[in-house]
Amino acid sequence: MFASNFYSKSYAAFPNLKRILCTAAKRKPEVTLEESTKHALDAGQYKPRHHEGRLTSGCISVPDSIVNAIIKSCKDHPVKALLTEGAKLDNFLRSRKPPLEHDELRKRINECRQFVGAEFRERFHVEEMAEEQLTYINKVVEAQSKKRAKQQIYAWKPIDYDEFKSLEYLLGRSAAEYAVLMRIFEEIKKRDSEFKPRSFIDFGSGVGTGTWAASNIWKENIFEYVSIDASPAMNELAELILRGGEMNKSMSVRGVFYRQFLPASHSKYDIVLSAFSLFELPSKKTRTDVLENLWNKCDGYLVLVEQGSYAGYSLIEEAREYLLEKINSSGSEYHIFAPCPHHQQCPRMVLEDGTPCNFESSYNQLPLGNQGESSKFLYSYVVFKKGIASRQGKLPRLVRPTLVRSKHSICRMCTDEGKLQEIIFTAAKHGTNLYRCAKASKWGDLLPIKINKSS
Structure with missing residues (x-):
């Protein structure tokens, strides 16, 4: 009775309200299952929780053979100290920011100088000072400006990975990075089962996590692994691990080569990887040159991967936009394989709310010291593929965890229209199969649905 009276009064006060509400109701998207998924579920080929868009795996662990090699590689070093320093390094890298461009850095320094100068002008009557006093005040302003700039402006500098720092990186980061790369490579294998890579190159290879993951997925196919890292200590450690922690042993993976710089040859590789390396480059110009190469x-x-922070996401989006513009101008046939189902600007960047487009990977820490428990790692990434996109590439992708509630589930997705879409699924409205598919889907999965916008 209350609701009836409320709407009656509202319609009387606002004559257009009923028409606006009806129009809004009509614009709600009609959501249906993909035909192939619908037929497969009806035929009992698999259950909704195993639908074709399920890509996320459970908690990923570094293989025992690699773990044993890591233990042997660290036997002459204080493991406890390495674990402590490795954790500090991991925290630093997770919160790292890219270097400011020269013009931006100069602008920020000038802003600090002007701000400090204004503070001094308010405190002292500068116009009444003698020349000697002004000279002294200017020196103080300059010193205070430099101090303020150091406090407020992020001071990027490259990390020198010597032998000990490389071991810190190994213990602090390798398990998380391996889990992320395994998840990305597993998606490629699942969605493109006919892809049989013969060659692999890893820019910024570090301790070799890219080679570990690629060989785990395609060991029978890949015959050439090229690892590029500017640090000789990193390359030596990566090779030592593949030799089981003893340099006189043969390597467990065939055809691995180590370089300090990208080869100048025009050789092509089936998989090109840059994981957690863009932060190490000193400028945007350097980053775009590397991306083009x-x-x-x-x-x-x-495959490009970075931290799941806003800074890491911004670098991935910068790379994505640069490659889209470059490839479009060249007329090459390509598509974004993952995670985006579209080629438009990322809707997260359009919102400008400081929220990154990132995903979560679960992993088991290395069983050293008191470690071994499971952890989570946030990452941002983009995968380009040369060739025509498949049907699956247009499916909406869940960009946040599914909210499972009583008799309904809420999915937040990025669609092929380049927009963020939130849909509340219920069995009554969408059918049991679609509701169960949505309920079982996780952050990072594809949802096999069609979203038909009503006009």
């Missing part, structure tokens, strides 16, 4: 060496998939 990597794309020119790609003959299949180009």
Whole structure:
């Protein structure tokens, strides 16, 4: 009775309200299951929780053979100290920011100088001072400006990975990075089962986590692994691990080569990887030069991965936009394989709310010291593929965890229209199969649905 009276009074006060509400109701999207998924579920080929868009795996662990090699590689070093320093390094890298461009840095310093100068002008009557006093005040302002700039402006500097720092990186980061790369490579294998890579190149290879993951997925196919890292200590450690922690042993993976710089040859590789390396480059110009070089060496998939922070996401989006513009101008046939189902600007960047587009990977820490428990790692990434996109590439992707509630589930997705879409699924409205598919889907999965916008 209350609701009836409320709406009656509202319609009387606002004559257009009823029409606006009806129009809004009509604009709600109609959501249906993909035909292939619908037929497979009806035929009992698999259950909704195993639908074709399920990509996320459980908690990932570094293989025992690698763990044993890591233990042997650290036997002459204080493991407890390495674990402590490795955790500090991991925290630093997770919160790292890219270097400011020269113009931006100069602008920020000038802003600090002007702000400090204004503070002094308010405190002292500068116009009444003698020349000697002004000279002294200017020196103080300059010193205070430099101090303020150091406090407020992020001071990027490259990290020198010597032998000990490389071991810190190994113990602090390798398990998380391996889990992330395994998840990305598993998606490529699942969605493109006919892809049989023969060659792999890893820019910024570090301790070799890219090689560990790629060989785990395609060991029978890949015959050439090229690892590029500017640190000789990193390359030596990566090779030592593949030799089981003893340099006189043969390598457990065939055809691995180590370099300090990208090869100048025009060789092509089926998988080109740059994981957690863009932060190490000193400027945007350097980053775009590297990206162009990597794309020119790609003959299949180009995989770019960074931290799941807003800074890491911004670097991935910068790379994504640069490659889209460059490839479009060249007329090459390509598509974004993951995670985006579209080629438009990322809707997260359009919102400008400081929220990154990132995903979560669960992993088991290395069983050293008191470690061994499971952890989570946030990452942002983009995968380009040369060739035509498949049907699956247009499916909406869940960009946040599914909210499972009583008799309904809420999915937040990125759609092929380049927009963020939130849909509340219920069995009564969408059918049991679709509701169960949505309920079982996790952050990072594809949802096999069609979203038909009503006009």
